[in-house]
Amino acid sequence: MTVAARALRRTTAWTIPAYRCLLGSEAASLSGSAVSTIALPALAVLELHATTREVAVLAFLGQLPSTLALWAGALSDRYEKRRQLIATDLTAAAALATIPGAALAGVLTIGQLYGVSLVLGATKVQHDAAAISLLPGIVAPELLHDANARLGAASSVADSAGSNAGAALVGAVGPARSVLADVISFLASAVLVWRIRTPEPRAHPMEAAEGRRSLGRDIAAGVRYVLGQPVIRTVIAALAVLSFGLAVMNTYWAYYLLTTLGASPTAFGVIMGVGGGGSLAGALLAPRITGRFGVGRTIITGFAASPLAQVPLLLAGPGRGWQIALAATLAVQLFWATAAGVSQRSLRQILCDPRFQGRMQAASTTVTAGSRPLAAATAGALAMLLDVRTVLAVGATLQTIPMLLLLASPVRTLRAMPTPPDTKAVPPAREGTP
Incomplete structure (x- = not known):
């Protein structure tokens, strides 16, 4: 092994200052958002005495922008x-800063919470x-897997810590004031x-001229690009x-555990906590697992673990x-x-043309997040005809x-992460064509 090869092997994403800033930014904003995820519904229920319909609308408005992810990708x-x-x-x-101010003045309304949630x-x-499309511009392709693994681990810890902190803050200072923790987290992010100093690539002159075209054409170009990439297309599907x-299962998962299986709220929390530990371990060990079993096998095993974990x-x-069995099964499921x-995200980032990173990620967000409201409605309709256990079985079957x-697909034969495509050979004026 040459000196250069040994040096590359010792290099990790953590050695890159810009990546450390991005990692810290994501961890800060996610931990703060976890606080608000608890504080906003608590504020609606405890302070504004919201009805169940108003709480549902609050949650719906928070998820609604996910259906517009294609526009976000184009931007x-x-x-x-x-x-x-x-x-x-x-x-x-x-x-978020408007909430404690309005609460202090006694003018906070559910309508304001709707607006903030949106x-x-x-x-x-x-x-x-x-953020996701910026990452490939900060770290080299061979470090993307390590970078995503660290991001996944940090996100898991930040989300768990934020949820615990949110519950503690709501109890200690009230839901309105606890929102200030999220305000601080966004400012820190x-x-x-701002401290990231890695220059972003400049647009090609022909691309700059096309920058005045409508976002609709940019979105269409992005969709055509994704559909024209066999591996990316298959993974997103x-x-x-x-x-x-x-999502079909999650509609009634907690209900099933707490009623049919008789789990107490404490036991339910322990099951979720053990599952979170499995997720953290999976993020930390993802590069090693991929190195031992191969990229394709790791991805397929992760997808296969989900329906198998529903059998218990x-x-x-x-x-x-x-x-205890369900907690262990959930930990294994979330581990894989x-x-x-981590592996499939890195694979998509490596294969994707840098000009389409945002739109490719947005296409994934749109079809994954956009399917959840439909899945919840489907689960509700099925529950009118079938018992809850059968509805769960339908969701598990779909996961196969x-x-x-x-x-x-070609994913099955992938042993190592592929070499990034040569995007210089693609004329900028033809971007998005299959």
Whole structure:
């Protein structure tokens, strides 16, 4: 092994200052958002005495911008991503800051919470599109897997810590004041992004001239590009079907555990906590797992683990023994799901033309997040005809389809991460053509 090869082997994404700033930014904003995820519904229920319909509308408005992710991807590819990240962080902080002020003045309404929830959802979609597509410009292709693994681990820890902190803050200072923690987190995120000094590539003159065209044409070009990439297209399709199947199950998963299986709220929390530990381990070990089993096998195993993990749930009955089994199964499921998620995200980023990173990621977000409301409605309709256990079985069966899609695709033969395509050979004027 040459000196250069040994040096490359010792290099990790953590050695890159810009990546450390991006990692810190994502961890800060995610931990703060986890606080708001608890504080906003608590504020609506405890302070504003919201009805169940109003709470449902609040949750719906937060998810609604995900259906517009294609627009976010087009904007991400058109403008400087670093500025987009700073702008979305500051916008989210400003929106959240209105809540404690209005609460202190006694003028807070559920309508204001609706508006803030919508703004937070929109800024999150734009932020995610810019952050995910910025990563390949910060780290080299051979470090993307390590970079995504560290991001996944940090996200898992930040989300768990933020949820715990949110519950503690709501109890200690009230839901309105606890929102200030999220305001601070977004400001910290903006400062960290501001410190990123990696220059972004300049647009080709012909691309700059085309920059005045409508976003609709940019979106159409992005969709055509994704459809023209066999591996990217197949992985996104698999993600969409898996997301739909999981969403069908998640509609009644907690209800099933707490009622039919008789799990206490404490036991339910322990099961979720053990599952979170599996997710963290999967993120940390993803590069090693891929190195040992190969990229394709890791991704397919992660997708296969999901339907298999539902078998104990469908067979389970009341009792601590089954609760321990379900916790262990969930940990294994999330371990492989996270390892596969890190691998497939890195694979898509490596294969994607840099000019389409934002739109490619947005296409994935649209079909995965966009399928969840439909899946919830489907689960509700099925529950009118079938018992809950059978509805869960339908969701589990749907989760076998992604594994079959991947087995029939080029993903099955992938041993190592591929070499990035030569995008210089593609004329800029023809971008988006199949």
